[in-house]
Amino acid sequence: MAAASLALASFGGVAYAAPHPWQLNMEPGASTWSRVPYDLNNISLAVCVVIGILVFGAMFVAMFRFRKSRGAVAEKWSHNTMLEVVWTIVPVIILVALAYLSTGGLTSWADTTGSQMTVKVTGYQWKWRYDYVSYLGQPIEKVGFMSKLDQQSDETRQLGSGMDPYAVKVGDENTYLLNVDKPLVVPVDTKIRFAITSGDVIHSWWVPAFGWKLDAIPGIINGAWTNIKTPGTYRGQCAELCGQDHGFMPIVVVAKSKADFAKWLSEQEAESKKAPPPPAPFDAAAQVAAQRG
């Protein structure tokens, strides 16, 4: 317990954008909503720990007090209406409180209205495609790209590569299997709506720092939103089994200040006007074939 509380104290208050060794608990995240699952996680865990101590405590007392080897003689009763009513009613009250908290958090998550930016996310076996749809009420033309596992991770992760996963680094941070060739770039302090779909099988788009994951399903466009508070690099992974390279299609989101993002966006738009954009693959079968190439 002491070690755990020390660990919590030393990690508390720092928003990690990527998992770290010996991490014990969820992180509060980096968006305006991401505290909701974090707080619910902590509250429900605390409730469970308290109930657990009471129930298991009673059981351990029984196991020591009522041992036959200590001369305990079995009693005959098998009923206590009062007790049975109490341990049905008290959990109901706890559940109502938890349900109230969850429902509020869920309702705010489901409201994608009033967004200032829209990004379309498409899952493919085994990479992501990002298409910028609109920003601050203006449509964005032809800014979109594929985002797949970075080359260093990809070479290291091959069976029998003999390469060391611990050597895959960006600066001081180990980015093995958590880095991409081209990250999604978004602004901070902006309500960003994601339209999430898939070109082949079901994937799931998950950046833990945003507090949610949502499946990318062919034929369906799912909506979700985030509003990132601080600039930084946020890492995640595909969270729905999607075939052999399911473990190798990470997600990287770089959040920039609004000014930096506007600059980045205009560069991208200028570039796309010069060069013909890469064709957006809609044919799942062709995509799979190309991948296997």
Added chain:
Amino acid sequence: MSYAATHDQHDDHHGAPKSFFQRWCMSTNHKDIGTLYLIFALTMFFIGGSFAMTIRAELFKPGLQLVQPYFFNELTTMHGLVMIFGAIMPAFVGLGNWMIPMMVGAPDMALPRMNNLSFWILPFAFVLLLSTLFLPGGGPAGGWTMYPPLSLQSGSLAYVVFAIHLMGISSIMGAINIIATILNMRAPGMDLLKMPVFVWSWLITAFLLIAVMPVLAGAVTMLLTDKYFDTSFFNPGGGGDPVLYQHVFWFFGHPEVYIMILPAFGIISEIVPTFSRKPIFGYKAMVFALACIAFLSFIVWAHHMFAVGLPLGADIFFMYATMLISIPTGVKVFNWVTTMWGGSLTFETPMLFAVAFIILFTIGGFSGLMLALVPADFQYHDTYFVVAHFHYVLVTGALFAIIGATYYWLPKWTGNMYSEFWGKVHFWNSVIWVNVLFFPQHFLGLAGMPRRIPDYNVAFANFNMISSIGGFLFGASQLVFLGVLIHCAFFSKKKAADRVWEGARGLEWTVPSPAPHHTFDVPPVIHDEELAHGDVHA
């Protein structure tokens, strides 16, 4: 109570057939078929376990060392299918076969020939399923849930679907048999509300099986026609919907989860009163809680799908319904603890497994409650937190109950006592290493490690290595179990009494040990005070 009836069977004129083939392959005897089910389940447990060992070996440290990612997916898929349909379910059917007729005072199952058929389908189903690993293109690799479109990419889909159809037919026949036996073949005086809780749990489970196995059959048949006959049930290109599959699958899948835990509740409700030497607390509440859980299992399926983008109203409904399940489940746990309170406790191996079940299953229940909260589930879903959750309820839950039941009834089956020392060695190794194996997986999930991945970032390395070490030692501990079983069946010199345990109540303890080939040819006379619970008159 029924000594006259049972002693008559010493000059039984139709004992077990002498020929091996006749006895084991053509058996219509509930005890022999029960034994076959249990041996089959144990075999599958070791095969599924070997898949798990390979998975944990690959996950021992970051980087791929042993298997290709596609084969890793085959391993996770096969591990799930084999453990669920091959180990846990047949083990419960085997226990039901052996014990239900003896517990209700029936001479055999109601439909003995169908009993034989429902067992002998299973080896063929699993040969088919496992053979896919050796076929070109490999086995199924889309997870045991077989979500389309991914599962449709597998070349072995037809084999898997046929194998699942066979398993489903076997389960449905087994369930019909159990319902027919319980409803029609109870000895006079064995009223429904005097039956042992284990019999109640199987009666309710059997109804769940009949209700949902056809749903699974329908779902996988639609996969089959989507792949081979150009239908578009789940293909959005043809007007279908991949999410439809998930709704249909989990309408089967969630009751299936309870099919794997309700008989375990029944077992614990037998073992705890026996070793507490005190009647079970709140018998009727226990039966009612079982029925409540079974009913609720039909209206919570979409809590497996919170991340597919359900409408807000659906999320809320399924969250509330799921949270409700913790009430009857809590009642069961409280009742077990209260049964122990004021008892006269001893801790033989079956009781040790039952106590571990109560604590560890409850931990799995706690994480289940956390998973029910939709916003939190947006984080937990499809991570190792979920893997830890369902292994706590299925390994330290269902499996521990099956192992406990085996130790509890083994002397009755074989006529010999098992080695208490080695049973305790098995218990303490299992309970320690299973926690080393699964507890750190909670941390991995909370830190963001997705499930079903063959390789991971170095931040997840420490807990994965600990988990793998726990896994190898837990696996090795089960070899001790195998040794105890073989020793007890063939080598043990210590004979078991008819009433093996001092506090044991119920009809199964009134017949000799080992139980003769036929029991209760003449219905026993029921004396209420001999039954396993105390409050039927209250």
